[in-house]
Amino acid sequence: MKYTLDTIPVLDAFKQDCQCPMCRLQILCEDGYIDGLLSSAYMEPECRVRTNKTGFCSRHYAQMYERRNRLGLALMTHTHLQELIRSLEETMGTPAKKNSRLPFFTASVQEDGRPAKIRAGIDACDICDQLDKTMRRYAFTVIRLVLDKPEFKSRFEKTGACLPHTALLLDLSEETLSGRERETFESFLKDVTLHRLHEIESNLYDFTQQFDYRNAGVAPTQAARDSVEHALNRLAGAIIGDEAARPAHND
Numbered sequence: 225m226k227y228t229l230d231t232i233p234v235l236d237a238f239k240q241d242c243q244c245p246m247c248r249l250q251i252l253c254e255d256g257y258i259d260g261l262l263s264s265a266y267m268e269p270e271c272r273v274r275t276n277k278t279g280f281c282s283r284h285y286a287q288m289y290e291r292r293n294r295l296g297l298a299l300m301t302h303t304h305l306q307e308l309i310r311s312l313e314e315t316m317g318t319p320a321k322k323n324s325r326l327p328f329f330t331a332s333v334q335e336d337g338r339p340a341k342i343r344a345g346i347d348a349c350d351i352c353d354q355l356d357k358t359m360r361r362y363a364f365t366v367i368r369l370v371l372d373k374p375e376f377k378s379r380f381e382k383t384g385a386c387l388p389h390t391a392l393l394l395d396l397s398e399e400t401l402s403g404r405e406r407e408t409f410e411s412f413l414k415d416v417t418l419h420r421l422h423e424i425e426s427n428l429y430d431f432t433q434q435f436d437y438r439n440a441g442v443a444p445t446q447a448a449r450d451s452v453e454h455a456l457n458r459l460a461g462a463i464i465g466d467e468a469a470r471p472a473h474n475d
């Protein structure tokens with residue numbers, strides 16, 4: 225797949241001090257997609273064909289429910305349900321085959337079994353699909369900026385990325401780079417990632433030490449105080465505190 229650079233949002237995100245500027249980008253895009261869907265996109269036939277097919281994941285159903293446009297959500301959910309009912313009639317109407325080699329297991333443990341088909345439908349999500357495409361383009365842009373712009377490289381060095389976005393950067397490195405460039409980028413990414421993780425590990429240790437009676441009366445450093453929140457946001461992507469905050473809405 226060919227990716228295009230999208231430099232300005234990436235440069236803006238990397239001006240912020242946080243565990244992962246790519247998480248900030250993702251939260252803003254996610255919010256933008258939800259805005260777009262609920263304001264007018266749900267009336268566009270092309271969009272409805274997609275949302276009828278996939279529906280949304282639990283995170284995005286919950287985020288849309290928090291907004292005021294219940295009619296948009298109701299219309300999308302209604303036509304998705306109609307399509308889902310038709311497909312469930314087929315999926316659940318087909319008797320599961322017994323696996324002759326494993327008599328104690330039924331087709332339900334097979335990847336293409338009926339429960340697996342239902343679960344695949346639950347996990348599918350139009351917003352996740354759109355976000356995934358955009359974040360791949362941003363990850364490609366981050367890689368190119370690290371390789372081509374020394375000032376961006378030193379900026380990235382100061383923050384690094386959360387583990388989910390580190391994995392995404394590696395994905396894009398494998399997909400788009402080769403030879404010397406790939407070696408250079410991946411070795412840089414490894415150094416930055418491990419350096420940041422060692423730092424958090426050490427701050428977490430300091431945090432735990434304040435509960436030792438021998439350190440009674442010793443005030444923990446700010447880095448130690450922030451270490452649990454920083455560690456969780458680094459390990460799982462922005463999930464806690466200001467880093468996970470979504471833009472405020474009046475609706």
Ligand SMILES: [Zn+2]
Pocket residue numbers: 244245246247248385386387388389461462
């Ligand atoms: Zn992230």
Ligand SMILES: [Zn+2]
Pocket residue numbers: 280281282283284349350351352353
């Ligand atoms: Zn989703």
